[in-house]
Amino acid sequence: MTLHTLIQSGRSMLLAPLAVLLFSACSVTSVVDTWKTDTPVTNKPDKVAVIVVLPDALTRLAVEIDVAKVLLGKGSPAVASSNIPGMGGGIRGEIDPDVAVEILKSAGVDGIVVMFYSGGGKSEGYVRSDYWAQHVGSGMVYNWGRPYFTNVYTVRQGPGWADVQESAYVESSYYDLETEEPVWRIVTKTKDTQHTDTADDVAKLIASEMRSARLN
Numbered sequence: 001m002t003l004h005t006l007i008q009s010g011r012s013m014l015l016a017p018l019a020v021l022l023f024s025a026c027s028v029t030s031v032v033d034t035w036k037t038d039t040p041v042t043n044k045p046d047k048v049a050v051i052v053v054l055p056d057a058l059t060r061l062a063v064e065i066d067v068a069k070v071l072l073g074k075g076s077p078a079v080a081s082s083n084i085p086g087m088g089g090g091i092r093g094e095i096d097p098d099v100a101v102e103i104l105k106s107a108g109v110d111g112i113v114v115m116f117y118s119g120g121g122k123s124e125g126y127v128r129s130d131y132w133a134q135h136v137g138s139g140m141v142y143n144w145g146r147p148y149f150t151n152v153y154t155v156r157q158g159p160g161w162a163d164v165q166e167s168a169y170v171e172s173s174y175y176d177l178e179t180e181e182p183v184w185r186i187v188t189k190t191k192d193t194q195h196t197d198t199a200d201d202v203a204k205l206i207a208s209e210m211r212s213a214r215l216n
Contacts, residue, residue, distance in 0.1 A: 029201035032169070033187040036213065041183055043176055044215055045111030049081040049104055053116040055090040057082070063199050067115070070203035075216035081112070101177065110177045111215070113206060118171040118187065167191045168198070172206050174215070184209050 050068045054060040064080035071078035081087045086103040104112065173185040188205055190198045210216045 028191040029188055029198060029205065031186050031205055032189045034209075035182075035185045037181070037183050039181075041176065041213060041215065043110065043178055045109075045176075046077060047107075047109045048076050048078040048111045048113060048174075049084060049087075049107075049109045050078055051081045051087075051091075051112055051114045053091045053114065055092045057088060057090045060090055061088070063115075066199045067113070067203040067206070070200060071113070071207050071210070071216075074204075074207035074211070076207060076210050078113070079109075081109075084109070101180065105177060112175050112177060113172060114175065115170055115172045115202070115206075117168060119169045170198070170202050172202060172209075174206075174209065174213070183215070184213055 048068075048071065050064045050071070052060050052063045052067065054063065061080060061082040064082050068078040068080050081104070082089075084103065084107045087100065087107075168190050169187055170190070171185065171187050174183045175181065176183055186205060186209055188202050190201060207216070
């Protein structure tokens with residue numbers, strides 16, 4: 001898939017879910033699928049723009065800043081694409097690829113990382129019911145014909161509770177702007193997004209791919 005095809009593909013599914021998962025910290029993020037080009041990569045980027053496909057401009061900017069900060073710390077000269085004049089705002093599934101590429105190149109960008117939400121959902125497992133003993137009074141029992149008073153309890157059952165986890169998949173791709181072709185692509189799965197800093201987790205895996213491809 002070329003950069004042109006990706007940007008025009010209209011990712012309507014990725015609107016709100018990615019914003020939730022990227023801002024929703026014990027990491028449970030892993031790579032579940034990966035692809036790399038067979039073509040030797042000789043262009044080590046001088047400036048990498050991070051593009052997070054989100055409809056909300058402020059959320060997009062915040063996530064891009066977080067991801068770029070991690071990549072910069074790992075040796076990749078990354079910047080948030082939203083801070084490049086002409087590249088700000090929310091992305092609602094597609095942008096004009098020709099215009100975007102020219103803007104990025106004019107800003108000195110020669111590599112881009114594109115991230116978008118590619119699926120996810122909830123998993124719910126019934127754990128147990130809640131039981132407790134409730135005192136209901138006194139009663140009489142007999143032992144060898146003699147009466148004894150004792151406390152009487154009954155077991156009550158509550159509605160129980162379930163363990164619900166939300167998971168999400170994020171596809172991250174790196175494109176060489178000189179060729180406008182993909183170099184590598186990973187799909188990550190994050191479990192329990194409610195308690196995980198997903199942006200940080202995915203950014204670290206992206207940095208690992210950059211290092212593996214000798215791009216930083």
